[in-house]
Amino acid sequence: MGSGKSKESPAADQKNNIDFTRFKARVDRINISGLSRTYDDYVRRAVENLFKASNFQDIIIETTNAKDNLLQLGVFKNLKINIDISKGSEATKNGYEVTFCGDELSRLTGSVGTELGQNDGALTAELTSPNVFGRGERVSLNYSYSYVKSSVLNLRFTKPYYHTNVGEYNPETSISVFKHSSPTPWTKFRTEEAGVLLDFSFTLPFGLSNSFQYEVGMKEIVAMNKTTPFFVREHCGPKLASIIRYIGTFEGRDSNVFPSNGVLIKTTNELMGSTLSQFGVMKSDVHCELNVPLFAGISLQMSGRVGMLLNDARKEAIPINSLFFLGGPQSLRGFELAGAGPYREGVAAGCTSYWASGLHLWSPLPFSSYFGGFGKLFRTHLFYNFGTCNTFTTDKLRSTAGAGIAFRIGQKARIEFNYCQPLSFESGDRVKKGFQFGIGYEFI
Structure with missing residues (x-):
């Protein structure tokens, strides 16, 4: 998984056993890069549950599930994830942006x-x-x-x-x-x-x-x-x-x-x-x-x-x-x-x-x-x-x-x-x- 930032600074320190459910969060935007011949509707359903996340732990879990769903579609040969703070005029409080970066499988x-x-x-x-x-x-x-x-x-x-x-x-x-x-x-x-x-x-x-x-x-x-x-x-x-x-x-x-x-x-x-x-x-x-x-x-x-x-x-x-x-x-x-x-x-x-x-x-x-x-x-x-x-x-x-x-x-x-x-x-x-x-x- 890529880097993760929180507006409430939920540090990813496993030794402290931090409860990520305490940090309110939502997904404002999902980006999928690396696709050239795949239709959007084929990948949309694989990631739509990310918009249901209500805290930072939900985002982590649903991002992992979304990655598995995307790989199951049979269009990617590799896939990386980046979670970042939502930016821009449409950004909301506690909002995040999730990006999936991958390469399409070769034609043969x-x-x-x-x-x-x-x-x-x-x-x-x-x-x-x-x-x-x-x-x-x-x-x-x-x-x-x-x-x-x-x-x-x-x-x-x-x-x-x-x-x-x-x-x-x-x-x-x-x-x-x-x-x-x-x-x-x-x-x-x-x-x-x-x-x-x-x-x-x-x-x-x-x-x-x-x-x-x-x-x-x-x-x-x-x-x-x-x-x-x-x-x-x-x-x-x-x-x-x-x-x-x-x-x-x-x-x-x-x-x-x-x-x-x-x-x-x-x-x-x-x-x-x-x-x-x-x-x-x-x-x-x-x-x-x-x-x-x-x-x-x-x-x-x-x-x-x-x-x-x-x-x-x-x-x-x-x-x-x-x-x-x-x-x-x-x-x-x-x-x-x-x-x-x-x-x-x-x-x-x-x-x-x-x-x-x-x-x-x-x-x-x-x-x-x-x-x-x-x-x-x-x-x-x-x-x-x-x-x-x-x-x-x-x-x-x-x-x-x-x-x-x-x-x-x-x-x-x-x-x-x-x-x-x-x-x-x-x-x-x-x-x-x-x-x-x-x-x-x-x-x-």
Whole structure:
């Protein structure tokens, strides 16, 4: 924040614990510099709460909020703040002038980096043209290629509506043209997709993020090699696909990676069919997580996930690439990827329903304070995973207990290195006793 002056001299001496609410103040004028192609109405709403300030502390708080709002608009690459005494013929008693100084983003920006997925990592490259028409619109071209040889090519146009009367809900629309390719080695097929995705997203005041999507395009299932079984080959070939999708997320945790308190609820629901008017398959997946702090940095985590597929056999058969595959370090530890479920002819056959749960006792590293900030990147845990598929009972229950250490990567993903002891499993399951490595952003 820039320099601040007060007509009543509210010295910014934190040692004296000065109560800034005692100093009456108001904002007479707001200046935003550095914008050349952005319309005034797009930035006005982001700073208007500053005019409601009645004391100097309000000005400080609302100035910080306004800066966050301006950066969220996606037009600035940096932003500085200056608070000064209001001057001129229109200056009022106890009046201040707030100035935001920033630079607009370039018309074309690019980046190359890496991205973590579920037990996968990818090299990504992106070109973006921000603020195309002066109200936050952006066009982006993204390409990624992962370790498991999946690829994503995505051209997207996004239009935000932060400046409108419903701006507090963060509404945004987008249209994407995409081409995806992803292998499924445990069932020996590859999915090739190309199409168009329409998306409308918004956030409700209590923290529920919503995304409504419509996707239409061609999906093709391709046999990976000559050993692909016949029951998989029956699903192969191109097919017109139409999907209506809803994604809802309530994020109430204190951290995305190592939460110690709070709740996460995420649901994905899809209606799938071959045309817009004929939907024969419904797919639903719900993930929940509860974190409870205990003592000495130790916390209890309870998580669960449930999925279900329903179809009208007269309209639509369930394609094999829409089935659930249970098992692996992100779902049921102690099993290989897709290893906890039915197998046919040596490959995973998938399931139409499943449920899985986990209990974790998370703790900081012993003597982590001696390692400084580096020690905060690690956590240890004791865990118990259990679940099954094709039933919502405890029949054919799979379960694993173990212990491990996790390492945080950024603010979204982590690496786990666990020792797993499978306790119950079926004869055809692919069990992985001993050490198991996992990397991702969503675990049970």
